[in-house]
Amino acid sequence: xxxxxxxxxxCTLLIAAAVLPVVGMINxxxxxxxxxxxxxxxxxxxxxxxxxxxxxxxPDFNQSQPPVWWGSVCEPIIGGNGIADTxxxxxxxxxxxxxxxxxxxxxxVAPGPDCYLDTWEQPDDEYMWAFCGPVSVANCFxxxxxQFADPDGTPGDGEDQFPLVEDYGVGDDHAADNVPLLIENxxxxxxxxxxxNTPVNNMxxxxxxxxxxxxxxxxxxxxxxxxxxWGFIKDEVMRSQNVILQLGQYDDVDGTCIQRVTHYxxxxxxxxxxxxxxxxxxxxxxxxxxxxxxxxxAQFVSHDIYGVRFQCPCSNLDFEWRVTGYPPxxxxxxxxxxxxxxxxxxENEPPEAxxxxxxxxxxxxxxxxxxxxxxxxxxDNVRYIIDWDDGDAETTAFNPSGTDVQVQHTWSExxxxxxxxxxxxxxxxxxxxxxxxxDMPRNKIINIPFLNFLQSHPNLFPIFxxxxxxxxxxx
Numbered sequence: 001x002x003x004x005x006x007x008x009x010x011c012t013l014l015i016a017a018a019v020l021p022v023v024g025m026i027n028x029x030x031x032x033x034x035x036x037x038x039x040x041x042x043x044x045x046x047x048x049x050x051x052x053x054x055x056x057x058x059p060d061f062n063q064s065q066p067p068v069w070w071g072s073v074c075e076p077i078i079g080g081n082g083i084a085d086t087x088x089x090x091x092x093x094x095x096x097x098x099x100x101x102x103x104x105x106x107x108x109v110a111p112g113p114d115c116y117l118d119t120w121e122q123p124d125d126e127y128m129w130a131f132c133g134p135v136s137v138a139n140c141f142x143x144x145x146x147q148f149a150d151p152d153g154t155p156g157d158g159e160d161q162f163p164l165v166e167d168y169g170v171g172d173d174h175a176a177d178n179v180p181l182l183i184e185n186x187x188x189x190x191x192x193x194x195x196x197n198t199p200v201n202n203m204x205x206x207x208x209x210x211x212x213x214x215x216x217x218x219x220x221x222x223x224x225x226x227x228x229x230w231g232f233i234k235d236e237v238m239r240s241q242n243v244i245l246q247l248g249q250y251d252d253v254d255g256t257c258i259q260r261v262t263h264y265x266x267x268x269x270x271x272x273x274x275x276x277x278x279x280x281x282x283x284x285x286x287x288x289x290x291x292x293x294x295x296x297x298a299q300f301v302s303h304d305i306y307g308v309r310f311q312c313p314c315s316n317l318d319f320e321w322r323v324t325g326y327p328p329x330x331x332x333x334x335x336x337x338x339x340x341x342x343x344x345x346x347e348n349e350p351p352e353a354x355x356x357x358x359x360x361x362x363x364x365x366x367x368x369x370x371x372x373x374x375x376x377x378x379x380d381n382v383r384y385i386i387d388w389d390d391g392d393a394e395t396t397a398f399n400p401s402g403t404d405v406q407v408q409h410t411w412s413e414x415x416x417x418x419x420x421x422x423x424x425x426x427x428x429x430x431x432x433x434x435x436x437x438x439d440m441p442r443n444k445i446i447n448i449p450f451l452n453f454l455q456s457h458p459n460l461f462p463i464f465x466x467x468x469x470x471x472x473x474x475x
Contacts, residue, residue: 042238043269043279043303049153050146050174053301056279057146058242058268059139060301061179063131063283084108086125090118093194105261107196115184115193132264133198134186135283137207138179139266140242140343141165141186142298144220145173155297163214179296186210198264200224200246200339207343218378221346228340230308230321233278234270241344243267245280247323249332250314257314260332268303276308278323287328304328312336351376351401351423351431354384361439367408368438374423374431376401382423385430389417398426411440 046057053059084102088094091112096102108125111117121127145165153159155174160166167173168181189206192198204224211217225232236243245265250257265280282304286295289302307324319336326335351374358370372384381398388394388409399405411417419436 040271040273041269041277041279042272044143044237044242044267045147045240047143047146047151049149049151050155050298051143052299056268056301056303057143057298058266058281058301058303059142059298060266060268060281060286060295060303061135061138061142061183061283062286062295063135063183081124084125086119086122088112088119092117092119093196095196110196111193113188113193115188130197131183131187131192132283133190133203134183134192136244136264136266136281137186137190137203137343138183139281140244141182141210142174142179143242144343144345146298164216164220166214174298176294176296197262200341203244203264203341207341219346220343222341222343225340225342226338227319228337230276230310233267233337233340234272236340236342236344237267237270238272239344241342244341244343245337246339246341247326248336248338249327250317250334250336252314252333256316257334262338263327268301277305278308279303279305285328346378348380348425348427348429349377350429351380351382351425353432353434354421354423356419356421356434356436358436358438360437361441362411364411364414364440367410369406369408370419370436372396372405372407372421372423373402376423376425378425378427380425380427382425385422385424387420389419390415395424401425411438414440416440 041055043056044058046052046054051057051059082101082103084096084098084100086108087098088109091114093110093112095107095110102108105128107128107130109117109119117127141164145162148164149161150159153161153174155176156172158172160173165173165178165182168178168185170177170181172178186206187193189210190198190202191206192202195202201224204222207222208217211220211222233243233245243266245267247263247265249260249263251260263284265282267278268281269279271277280303281301285304286302287304289300294300295302306326308321309324310321312319312322313334317336321337323335323337354372354374356370356372359368362368372386374382374384376382379401382401383398384396384405384407386394386396386407388411390411390413392409394407396405396407417438417440419438420433421435422430422433424430
């Protein structure tokens, strides 16, 4: 083999060996927590404490939770023959009056304030599980709580290190028995218990209120996107944001697509390449793992996989893409993503470079005062890290963003110094540096008899006195 070629190969291997560790370090610092396997799937990261399933740590809780609920909010009564037949009992809510017309899937009776359904269905009305909204949010909250809690924690340890999911009466926040109580609290917050379903604005408002109540409104945010594109959904999942999709099932009626029902699912993973696919933590279906019934244990999931096709066969609709093969029972013609609810950590930004105001020249041995001021985009308090360029450095206490902070410094030797300062916020993010150049000129002491005479007789020869002062020749 040609020596030149051998040399190139050797160099290539050496470069690869040097670059790979760097790439690994960069990936560790990336915002994305999604992990990829050799099949080009990107799954929500598992956490060994409370969301341990591999691949894909997103829980897969069920919207059916017997025997904890008997006829609970997840089972409102819906119409069968198009006429409401069932009267509400107890504190249940009569959503549609008896005798009034209803569409298939419309709620007639909802469980009411106590979240338990007391009413028995009449003639051909029927129960329907409808807890998909609260369950989809519970999946996301559980995943975030696992991410921010003690990584060495275990279900049943009784330790609650993060307030997004709390113990609702079973003795442990991450016990399987706590799951239905978490879902029930979310259902009440979303008013699913009085509506029998979950409008997307109810979900958004309930999440915002939940974050405020747990003191996490400055840690997380929620946003709703109508008819999101596939590229947006894929990017959000790969960035490891928590994405809930409201699926709309439609039937083609003489060329016009009519919505029949809606259903919420949580995104568990996506593919980057071909075939284009998406995986759901589905509150209702368990296709990939139908044998496991204990999905309240986050290690047991059924991340059901469906295709993505860029086609909208409905002339009266304007969706960019649809989910193929969903629902698996093929009750409806088409499934589109009507809304995406994205819950994600608020990305804290570092402070801006501080301003430095103060003298740019002075005398050795004399204290000089400088004023530092930096604005933090998030309104966090800031402190200043200052290097005086003479071997001394200091860090101030935290002060409100955008307020002046005075610091004194004395240089002991003549010279030119560059003050360097940056601001750090309470989240530990350090902003860009600012500098100010300061001259400490030589303090001239000249022993000249004539000058000594002039200084001892300041009223004589005023012109010479002013000249001496200007030249800095005074003793």
